[in-house]
Amino acid sequence: xxxxxxxxxQEVMIEIGGAPILVRCESPVRSESLEFLxxxxxxYGGFLSPNSLPVFEFDVELMPPGRITNREEISVRLEQGRxxxxxxxxxAEWDQNxxxxxxxxxxxxYSIDVALRIFHSLMLAREGGxxxxxxxxxxxxxxxxxxGVSGAGKTTISxxxxxxxxxxxxxxxxxxxEEQGFVAHGTPFAGELARVGExxxxxxxxxxxxxxxxxxxxxxxxxxxxxxxxxxxxxxxANDPELVxxxxxxxCELVRQVPVYRLTFVxxxxxxxxxx
Amino acid sequence: xxxxxxxxxxxxxxxxxxxxxxIMSAKDSTLFTLNPVATIIxxxxxxxxxxxxxxxxxxxxxxxxxxxxxxRDAESFVNDLASHGLLIVSNEPIGRTKPAQGxxx
Numbered sequence: 029x030x031x032x033x034x035x036x037x038q039e040v041m042i043e044i045g046g047a048p049i050l051v052r053c054e055s056p057v058r059s060e061s062l063e064f065l066x067x068x069x070x071x072y073g074g075f076l077s078p079n080s081l082p083v084f085e086f087d088v089e090l091m092p093p094g095r096i097t098n099r100e101e102i103s104v105r106l107e108q109g110r111x112x113x114x115x116x117x118x119x120a121e122w123d124q125n126x127x128x129x130x131x132x133x134x135x136x137x138y139s140i141d142v143a144l145r146i147f148h149s150l151m152l153a154r155e156g157g158x159x160x161x162x163x164x165x166x167x168x169x170x171x172x173x174x175x176g177v178s179g180a181g182k183t184t185i186s187x188x189x190x191x192x193x194x195x196x197x198x199x200x201x202x203x204x205x206e207e208q209g210f211v212a213h214g215t216p217f218a219g220e221l222a223r224v225g226e227x228x229x230x231x232x233x234x235x236x237x238x239x240x241x242x243x244x245x246x247x248x249x250x251x252x253x254x255x256x257x258x259x260x261x262x263x264x265x266a267n268d269p270e271l272v273x274x275x276x277x278x279x280c281e282l283v284r285q286v287p288v289y290r291l292t293f294v295x296x297x298x299x300x301x302x303x304x
Numbered sequence: 305x306x307x308x309x310x311x312x313x314x315x316x317x318x319x320x321x322x323x324x325x326x327i328m329s330a331k332d333s334t335l336f337t338l339n340p341v342a343t344i345i346x347x348x349x350x351x352x353x354x355x356x357x358x359x360x361x362x363x364x365x366x367x368x369x370x371x372x373x374x375x376r377d378a379e380s381f382v383n384d385l386a387s388h389g390l391l392i393v394s395n396e397p398i399g400r401t402k403p404a405q406g407x408x409x
Contacts, residue, residue, distance in 0.1 A: 251322035252337040259328075259335060269330035273317040276328045276335075280319040 040068050043077035044148060045157070045202045045213040046229075050082035051140070055090045064090060064135045071137045072216045074227040084147070086122070086129045093134045104146055104265040111266075113146055115139075122147070145200060145217055149263050153271045156205035156278050159263040162235075163219075164196040164212050165189050165303075166226075170233035171212035172303050173201050174291070175261040180238040181293065183220040188297045197225035200263065203232060205278065209285055235282070236291035236303075237261075244299050245292040254288035255279050310382055310391050311351035311398040318346070327390060334388050341367060341374075342381050349391055351398030355382060 038061050039052040051068060055061040069076060095116050102115040111129075113120040118139040122129025129147075133139035149159040162175035163182040167190075174185050186198035196202075196212055199219025204211050210232040214225035237249070237257050249257065258279045264272070293299040312318075315330040325343040328335045338346055341363055348358045359374050367374070385391040392398060 250324075252324045252326055255321065255326055256335055256337075259333070269315045272328075272330040272333060273315075276317040276330075277319065280321050280326065284321060 038062065038065065040065050040072070041077050041080055041082060042068070042072045042075055042144070042216075043080055044075055044144070044215055045152070045204055047084070047148070047151065048077050048080035048082045049144070049147070050085040051088060052085065053088040053090065060090055060135060064088070067135070067137055068140070071141075072224070074214075074224055075216050082127075084122075084127045084129070084151075086120075086131050086143075088140065089130060089132045090135050091132060093136075096132055096134075102142075102265060104150075104267070106266070106268055111147075111150065113143055115142065118142060120147075141217065145263065146265055148202070150266060150271065152202075152204070153264065153266075153274050153278070156274070156281070158203045158275065158278055158282070160201045160203060160258070161199070161261045161263055162201040163198045164201040164225075166194040166196060166212070166228060166230040167192060167303060169230055171196065171230040172233055173203075173212060173235045174238050175201075175235060175258070176238035177261070181240050181295065182238065184240070184295045185238065185293065185299065186219075186223075188295070188300060190297065190300050193300065193303075194226045194228055195223070196228070198223060203282070205281065210282055232282075232286050235286055235288045237288070239290060239292045240295060241292035242294065243292065244294055244302060245290075246302055247290045247292075249288045249290055251283050254283040258283060258288070308355050308382075308393050308395055309351055309353070309397050310345075310349040310355055310386075310393050312346065312349050313390050313392055316390050327385075329388055329390055331389060334390075336385070336388075336390070341369075341377065345378055345381060346385075351392070351394075355379065 038054050041048050041050050053061040053064050096119050097114045099114045104113050110121050110123050118133050120131040120143040131143050162173045163186045164173045183198055196214040200215050200217035202213040202215045211229050212232045213229045214227045216224040218224055264275050318327040325338040344362050359378050363374050364371050386393050
C-alpha cells in the first residue's frame with residue numbers, strides 16, 4: 029500500500045478551447061518527469077481536466093538544457109502526413125490521423141507552450157476557428173476581442189479591465205466557430221501580464237483593433253479593411269496553402285458575422301465604459 | 305495582352321463580402337480588394353474568354369468607360385495579379401473551366 033500511495037501520475041490533461049490534450053512524460057529519470065509535469069500543472073492550473081477524454085496525446089521526451097535543433101527561426105511544416113515543428117529549443121511532430129505526437133525539449137514550460145499554441149492554431153484552422161493575437165474578456169455574458177500588434181495596448185486594456193470583466197487572455201485569443209456563431213474561449217497563453225486567462229467561454233460580440241490616442245473613440249471598419257486587419261493578427265505559422273485558404277475563409281466569415289471596430293483609447297479605465 | 309486568355313490560379317482564396325471581392329494568395333497570403341471592374345475581370349477569368357472580350361462585352365457594356373482606357377486598366381490589373389501568381393495568362397485558351405469562386409453570401 030505504501031508504494032501505491034506514492035505512485036504519481038505521469039500525465040496531465042490540458043483542455044483549452046474544449047479540446048483535451050493528454051501530455052505524458054515518462055523520462056527514465058522518474059523524478060525529472062514528475063517535476064516537469066507538476067510544473068505544467070502549475071502553469072495550466074485552470075485548464076486541467078483529468079477526467080476528459082483526450083482528442084490528442086503528446087509524449088514529451090526531456091533532453092538536457094541546450095539546443096534541440098539547429099534552426100534559428102521556427103519552422104512548421106507538413107512532411108509525408110506528419111506535422112513538424114522545429115525551433116532551437118524544440119522539436120515536435122505528430123500524425124493528425126493517429127492523434128498522437130512527440131515533443132522533444134528540455135524541462136521548461138515555454139517550449140511546450142509554443143508547441144501547444146501551434147498545434148491549436150492548426151487544429152482550429154481545419155475546424156473554422158482562429159487563434160488571434162488579441163486580448164479578450166467577457167462582460168455581461170458577451171466576449172470582446174482587442175487585437176493588435178505588440179505595443180498596441182493589449183496588456184494595457186487587460187490591466188484596466190473592471191472587476192465585472194473576466195479576462196480570457198491578455199495575449200492569445202481562442203475563437204471557435206459554432207452553430208450559433210463565433211465563441212471566444214479563455215486560454216492559458218499569457219502575455220506581459222503573465223496571468224493565465226479564465227477558463228470560460230462566451231459568444232463573440234465585437235472585435236476591436238487597438239490604437240492608443242488622445243481620446244476614446246470607436247469607429248466601425250469596412251469589411252475589406254476588417255479582414256485585412258484580422259488576418260494581420262491571426263496566429264498561423266504553417267506554409268500550407270489549403271490551411272491558409274481555410275483561415276482566410278474563417279476571417280471573412282467572422283467579419284460577416286461580428287462587428288469590427290477601430291478602438292482608439294486613452295490608457296485609463298474610462299475606455300471600458302464603451303465596452304458593453 | 306488584350307488577346308490573351310486568363311484563368312484564376314488554383315492557390316487562391318476568394319470571397320465576396322459586403323459588396324467587395326477579396327482575393328488572397330494562399331502561397332504568400334497577399335490580400336487584394338477588388339473594385340467592381342476588377343471583380344468582373346476576376347469572375348470572367350475562366351481560361352476561355354480573351355481579355356479583350358471581357359473588356360468589350362462585360363466592362364464597356366456595364367460601365368461608362370472609354371474602351372481604350374478600359375483595356376489599358378484591365379491589362380494593368382491582369383499583369384499585377386499575374387505577377388503575384390493569382391492569374392494565369394496565356395496566348396491560347398487555358399482549357400480549365402471552373403465556376404467563379406467567392407459568390408456573395
